[in-house]
Amino acid sequence: GQQVMQIPQYQHVQEGEDFTTYCNSSTTLSNIQWYKQRPGGHPVFLIQLVKSGEVKKQKRLTFQFGEAKKNSSLHITATQTTDVGTYFCAGPNNFNKFYFGSGTKLNVKP
Amino acid sequence: EPEVTQTPSHQVTQMGQEVILRCVPISNHLYFYWYRQILGQKVEFLVSFYNNEISEKSEIFDDQFSVERPDGSNFTLKIRSTKLEDSAMYFCASRLTGGASDTQYFGPGTRLTVL
Numbered sequence A: 001g002q003q004v005m006q007i008p009q010y011q012h013v014q015e016g017e018d019f020t021t022y023c024n025s026s027t028t029l030s031n032i033q034w035y036k037q038r039p040g041g042h043p044v045f046l047i048q049l050v051k052s053g054e055v056k057k058q059k060r061l062t063f064q065f066g067e068a069k070k071n072s073s074l075h076i077t078a079t080q081t082t083d084v085g086t087y088f089c090a091g092p093n094n095f096n097k098f099y100f101g102s103g104t105k106l107n108v109k110p
Numbered sequence B: 001e002p003e004v005t006q007t008p009s010h011q012v013t014q015m016g017q018e019v020i021l022r023c024v025p026i027s028n029h030l031y032f033y034w035y036r037q038i039l040g041q042k043v044e045f046l047v048s049f050y051n052n053e054i055s056e057k058s059e060i061f062d063d064q065f066s067v068e069r070p071d072g073s074n075f076t077l078k079i080r081s082t083k084l085e086d087s088a089m090y091f092c093a094s095r096l097t098g099g100a101s102d103t104q105y106f107g108p109g110t111r112l113t114v115l
Helices: none
Strands: A004-007 A010-014 A019-025 A032-037 A044-049 A055-058 A061-065 A071-076 A085-092 A098-100 A104-109 B005-007 B010-013 B019-024 B031-037 B044-050 B053-057 B065-068 B075-079 B088-095 B110-114
Touching: A004 A085, A010 A019, A019 A085, A019 A104, A032 A071, A044 A055, A044 A061, A071 A085, A098 B044, B005 B088, B010 B019, B019 B031, B019 B088, B019 B110, B044 B065, B044 B075, B075 B088
Parallel strands: A010 A104, B010 B110
Antiparallel strands: A004 A019, A019 A071, A032 A044, A032 A085, A055 A061, A061 A071, A085 A098, A085 A104, B005 B019, B019 B075, B031 B044, B031 B088, B044 B053, B065 B075, B088 B110
16 A cells, blocks of 8 residues: 655754655655644644645745655754654545655754 | 634543544535544544545544544544554544645544553
């Protein structure tokens, strides 16, 4: 079946450093979504990428979708303590079944 | 802003008992989902529901699980005979449409503890 893998599993950074998490799918994705889950919270939708090679920015966050639509990345510039949480990518096999990556847990030291 | 709500926030049950987890999706949404997340692990898809029927389900969603939309607002997940390994956080989610560009909104979750 379809698998979505994410690396790294954990990342500890000093506040102000950059952070990147990578997502790889075993199959081509129609789109990819990114979520953030704060400790003890629920996943919160961040963004969706649909087009091959697409790049989207949200303030300090930059999201990329690979040319082959099998990988994606989330980059945070100059991390802040408010960025702490687990970042998940999710790719659907169609529009109604979503496979989540294993997540990257980000810890930011002040 | 409209939100997905879930009750109870925490459910403790004995192994073998039936539990019903309740969700109220965002009112005009048409697609509904259940996910589970074992502590410290990834979010796992269980089932999607549209037009009063299951549209997709995962390998986890076996005969012990069922979903229902008993009225115009609630969406429930029933586990008939709970096992210890069913202990997890269960999230409900909804979407306005099933379209590729549509956002999925998650509820706060129900923590299920099976003793």
